Amino acid sequence: MPSDTDTTFTMELMYRRSxxxxxxxxxxxxxxxxxxxxxTAEGRVICPALEYDPDSGDAVDDLVEVGxxxxxxxxxxxxxxxxxxxxxxxxxWALVQLDGADTALVHALAADGPDAxxxxxxxxxxxxxxxxxxxxxxxxxxxEEG
Amino acid sequence: xxxxxxxxxxxxxxxxxxxxxxxxxxxxxxxEAIERSGIPRADIGFTCSGSADYxxxxxxAFVGNLEAVGAWPPISESHVDMDGAWAMYEAWxxxxxxxxxxxxxxxxxxxxxxxLREVLCLQNDPYYLMxxxxxxxxxxxxxxxxxxxxxLVDEVVDTVAAPPASDGAAAVIMVAGDRxxxxxxxxxxxxxxxxxxxxxxxxxxxxxxxxxxQVAAAAAGVGGGxxxxxxxxxxxxxxxxxxxxxxxxxxxxxxxxxADPLMVAGLAHIGAAATAIHEGRAGRTLGHAASGPCLxxxxxxxxxxxx
Numbered sequence: 001m002p003s004d005t006d007t008t009f010t011m012e013l014m015y016r017r018s019x020x021x022x023x024x025x026x027x028x029x030x031x032x033x034x035x036x037x038x039x040t041a042e043g044r045v046i047c048p049a050l051e052y053d054p055d056s057g058d059a060v061d062d063l064v065e066v067g068x069x070x071x072x073x074x075x076x077x078x079x080x081x082x083x084x085x086x087x088x089x090x091x092x093w094a095l096v097q098l099d100g101a102d103t104a105l106v107h108a109l110a111a112d113g114p115d116a117x118x119x120x121x122x123x124x125x126x127x128x129x130x131x132x133x134x135x136x137x138x139x140x141x142x143x144e145e146g
Numbered sequence: 147x148x149x150x151x152x153x154x155x156x157x158x159x160x161x162x163x164x165x166x167x168x169x170x171x172x173x174x175x176x177x178e179a180i181e182r183s184g185i186p187r188a189d190i191g192f193t194c195s196g197s198a199d200y201x202x203x204x205x206x207a208f209v210g211n212l213e214a215v216g217a218w219p220p221i222s223e224s225h226v227d228m229d230g231a232w233a234m235y236e237a238w239x240x241x242x243x244x245x246x247x248x249x250x251x252x253x254x255x256x257x258x259x260x261x262l263r264e265v266l267c268l269q270n271d272p273y274y275l276m277x278x279x280x281x282x283x284x285x286x287x288x289x290x291x292x293x294x295x296x297x298l299v300d301e302v303v304d305t306v307a308a309p310p311a312s313d314g315a316a317a318v319i320m321v322a323g324d325r326x327x328x329x330x331x332x333x334x335x336x337x338x339x340x341x342x343x344x345x346x347x348x349x350x351x352x353x354x355x356x357x358x359x360q361v362a363a364a365a366a367g368v369g370g371g372x373x374x375x376x377x378x379x380x381x382x383x384x385x386x387x388x389x390x391x392x393x394x395x396x397x398x399x400x401x402x403x404x405a406d407p408l409m410v411a412g413l414a415h416i417g418a419a420a421t422a423i424h425e426g427r428a429g430r431t432l433g434h435a436a437s438g439p440c441l442x443x444x445x446x447x448x449x450x451x452x453x
Contacts, residue, residue: 007203009203009204023273027273046350048274048347048349054345054347054350074291074292074353075288076288076290076291077287078284082263082281084267085278085279086278093284093287095288095348095353103349104349104350105274105349106274106275106278106288106348107278108278135274135275135278136277
């Protein structure tokens with residue numbers, strides 16, 4: 001039974017902060033349609049760039065360019081997108097291992113349906129028209145032509 | 147290490163949608179756990195709670211939950227913004243200090259008043275994943291496919307529905323040493339407890355594996371003897387498959403798995419595993435809690451009925 005004290009909250013993260021030399025460089029790179037990765041001391045290439053090696057915890061500041069194309073290493077279909085999802089049409093979430101990277105980037109993949117998506121397929125980013133240094137500068141990934 | 151045991155447990159179980167405040171929901175549960183222990187309220191030396199202010203929709207919401215413990219006598223207390231299993235872990239550490247013998251750990255969560263698919267996005271990293279609003283059901287779907295493509299389950303699914311949200315609360319009383327033997331005929335002695343985390347960003351992980359659960363289970367001593375009963379926090383069937391493999395429980399028959407309610411499931415599973423010992427239904431049990439996307443964080447507690 002709804003009470004007379006029902007209140008609706010909207011929660012947001014409204015922080016302004018410096019992103020630092022690694023995350024900042026990655027997101028700034030997106031504005032120029034460049035995909036940067038961090039390279040660990042052992043040579044593992046991590047994209048999106050992380051400030052630390054997830055295996056050792058050591059700081060990482062060596063940046064290399066990867067992509068722009070890549071391979072889908074995992075995915076799931078979203079038949080009914082939520083209001084805030086990057087697509088208002090059914091789409092897939094995909095793990096995309098960009099060319100030259102050893103780890104995967106999570107993003108939306110535009111496809112006609114789940115039958116048009118498979119692990120191992122090649123994809124390329126579709127860039128947003130207006131890029132502001134956010135992960136959403138990649139509007140989505142799309143299947144590579146040909 | 148001091149011997150510490152869970153001597154009593156109380157829970158609401160999963161509730162569909164409560165009208166009460168979190169404090170109202172907690173009050174009978176905390177009272178029941180204390181009364182069942184037979185220990186006077188004034189003897190509780192430390193209290194630790196687990197809940198999520200994001201679910202309540204306001205900062206420091208957990209402070210109000212202390213009303214369910216009572217304003218008198220004054221208490222020494224702490225809070226974790228996590229499942230109550232982590233509050234129980236903190237209480238166990240506090241008991242190891244040696245100056246306090248009795249601790250109360252409790253947790254609560256009301257998920258029914260918010261859209262978990264949005265709220266839980268706030269647990270993702272704020273730069274790469276959160277702005278995409280990749281909800282927990284979707285991320286579970288990525289893991290389900292990884293598990294299927296690794297051949298660990300037979301069926302490949304296109305999508306995974308998030309389980310329905312539920313509300314609830316749970317509480318345990320933990321007691322050290324001889325005092326536990328005095329108040330409980332068959333205390334659930336904590337033989338090992340450990341929590342570990344895998345990397346936050348799921349793109350750097352092999353989603354068909356849960357190294358943090360494996361390491362935590364090993365450190366908690368799961369392999370040190372036969373487990374009679376395991377209580378696992380697994381929201382989806384593929385999560386149970388992964389956890390069984392990681393913890394070496396692949397062939398264990400008696401496993402209870404389930405995820406609800408949020409912030410309570412882990413403590414409730416540990417409490418249920420302790421209760422099985424209290425009631426003489428099991429000699430050595432395991433309780434498990436999970437947190438974060440795709441089983442990122444795992445806590446394992448091994449309990450035994452013999453001192």
